[in-house]
Amino acid sequence: MTFLCGLYLVVGAIICLFFGMFAVTSTRERRSRAAILACCMVIVMVAAWLGLYLAYESQPLPLMIPIVAVVLITLVFFFPIGIRKPVPCAKVTERVDERDVMFAREEYEAGTDKYEQYYRMRPEFKQVDDRLRKLPPLLHPGGRYYDASRSESIRDTFRTISRMTVQVDGPCAAQSAIVDPDAMTARIKNTVLELGADDVGIGPLNPQFVYSHVGRGPEPWGRPIVNTHKYAIAFAVEMDYDAVETAPKLPTVEESAAKYLKAAKISIELAERIRAMGYPARAHISDSNYQIMLPPVAADAGLGEVGRIGYLIHPRLGARLRLGAVTTDLPLVPDKPISFGVQDFCEICKKCATNCPSAAIPKGDRTVQRGVEKWPLAVEQCVYYWRVVGTDCGLCMKVCPYSHPPTFVHNLVRAGIKRSRIAQRLSIWGDDVFYGWKITRDTI
């Protein structure tokens, strides 16, 4: 056997191994379309590669053509080309009033002082919010996927989180411990991971990411929010892949609730430990005691990039996560924001927008909002659909190519996406072929 024949067979074996691994991965992920197509690819590759080999074994020069083609495709896939710098969210020029957040607005009941006061201030939202309130609230009878016992049990979890909102802050120990910021940063990160988070980062707290006024939770509605903490410790909690795959049905909101509860426990415990060292610390938890906007805070803390979907996209967990945070004055060393090609990829992908049943995610370009270029979400339409189905939907999270589990094959694709615009185009094409372009026909 000549060197060329040997090389040809090795290259063929690597390609078949890649598709074989993809078939196994897809079977484990219960993605039957991808698994069947990957098996077909293995069969086609084996047949074509061996067929060529048998045809040209005696005069192997033409075997160079497929070898060169594979090498070129691999080089193009990983060669750094065309990736631009992400738009930094830190440039934002204006704070958001939490009273304007959709989750606050949907709670204003007609006939109450809050309702009258709010819609005097923001009459432009009244019609759309009144229309929304005509539908049953989330997890209540009337939603498409309502199930008496399961929906009630999920509401219990949210009620538990609501009761925890009074534990987010408290007095500090009288004496502040003397700390070395480097050592303390390492210790805090270890603590967060030990408490159950899947990743953690520390950012400087940008005051523009602090809501201007209280809109939800136990604190007085409309009170100006003052949070001058220097740092935000942000962390991610992974959502179970199988549960997210059931979106927009009940298991996905079950998983959301469980992970919001987990994030709340982690942040409350962490804030308590920091206050015990004599430094102020405030946990920011769901349902709702957020004083800060978590996605940009987590992006500043180096946990990921904010995508078209409006969520943080993490390099390993994708959009399949829930965030938590503690703000504090404990001396720490902040991380730097990271970039792995998400914003470039989102410009051409648009899979979340294609599959959003309420058309809440734009298919167009970013627009400038509060001084930053971002994709404007129609949150009213999103929450309207939540009420129609009675869950928190999650279809956009499910279809996002970054939400695939971090297996070898998916990580290899992500490595290309991070470096090359061509790899991004090929990956989107591959994702559509193997997983489907439009996975839902569901609409409002």
Ligand code: SF4
């Ligand atoms: S959660 Fe559902 S309705 Fe809302 S933006 Fe995502 S896909 Fe659209």
Ligand code: SF4
């Ligand atoms: S589905 Fe595509 S466009 Fe949407 S957030 Fe994910 S990568 Fe970006």
